[in-house]
């Protein structure tokens with residue numbers, strides 16, 4: 004039985020709770036069906052553990068923004084830290100460090116533009132034939148964040164690179180799956196040989212790769228002259244050495260850099276993968292007009308490219324890359340939309356429900372850049388645009404991601420034309436479910452624009 008004034012939901016079965024109400028492949032449709040039946044705030048039981056689903060702008064903003072700290076916890080599933088001093092100190096440090104490395108400034112742009120040269124080379128090698136952009140975009144996104152963290156990049160066919168990307172993509176599929184949901188709620192399943200346990204093997208593999216890189220930094224760094232995020236962290240650890248309450252340590256560094264590397268890879272690349280479907284001649288005209296003879300774009304150009312901006316934002320809306328955000332936990336007894344939510348309740352902010360919420364968009368279905376343009380053709384961002392979530396736990400890499408999406412889209416559309424191969428049949432837009440939604444693997448034909 005649900006506690007008094009707890010959000011409503013379907014009746015439960017012993018042991019299973021509501022698991023039988025959810026499809027193992029893709030529970031998003033079930034969540035939408037339940038929203039229609041029970042409203043924007045409803046509850047489900049994963050085994051015996053309650054969870055609350057938040058749908059729509061109003062409920063999500065009330066919880067994640069207005070009552071941000073009360074909803075800022077994390078369940079102890081995979082890697083991201085729960086709410087507390089460790090999360091606070093590390094989040095503050097990471098935001099400042101990323102900013103100092105030029106988030107929004109020249110040097111971060113240089114890193115992205117530098118990586119773009121390798122993407123361009125890959126695409127040029129595929130002119131006239133077809134290419135699977137999945138691997139290329141994953142490698143590029145991984146390299147960009149890898150350079151920020153560790154100061155290095157890898158060739159796209161390098162074994163280490165392939166192994167990291169394999170672990171990340173596999174974990175992205177396991178992380179929000181039903182087993183992951185159960186993992187937090189039914190401790191005894193942790194000892195069973197379940198598919199979800201593979202996620203921990205993958206984390207161990209990635210740590211096994213990253214720890215020697217960190218050790219190498221310890222040997223080669225010059226204190227006070229950081230080359231990358233890891234150097235900055237080691238400097239900070241040194242500074243806090245005598246502080247008994249510090250949460251900075253080498254163990255945390257290896258986990259934290261893994262969090263950032265993972266969070267910055269599968270998200271950006273899956274958004275770009277959806278983007279490759281959406282290129283348009285109108286974008287290309289705007290890009291040509293603004294860049295004129297210049298050989299590369301810069302992030303500032305976005306202010307003169309309202310249509311491109313609208314396309315990129317619409318592509319994020321449609322891509323719905325992180326449909327259920329990352330799960331939250333309540334840090335104290337609280338309320339949302341008049342319902343009572345006890346401390347320690349699993350919270351799922353259903354971002355998918357906001358990105359396609361009736362009444363929030365000019366066009367809810369299909370791909371319409373007009374959702375982000377006013378009558379004068381200026382770029383506008385509706386309140387319901389929340390692919391990075393909202394509140395104190397919102398995406399830490401939003402700045403980097405927005406810069407990547409803009410520079411990569413503009414540079415590639417300026418140079419190439421992407422065509423759906425005639426013999427490939429109709430594109431299948433059904434995404435593959437996970438913490439990130441992934442388009443089914445596909446191939447694109449690539450042409451140089453000048454040549455066409």
Ligand code: HEM
Nearest residue numbers: 266267270271274325328329391392396397398399400404
């Ligand atoms: C298009 C690309 C991206 C999308 C759509 C995206 C989306 C999200 C979402 C929805 C969350 C969950 C927020 C919440 O729990 O309320 C999140 C968290 C996070 N993201 Fe991103 N993200 C993207 C790119 C990146 C990049 C490039 C980085 C790397 C710097 C990154 C680092 C993180 C981290 C560290 C968190 C956890 C924040 C915390 O727990 O405090 N993300 N992201």
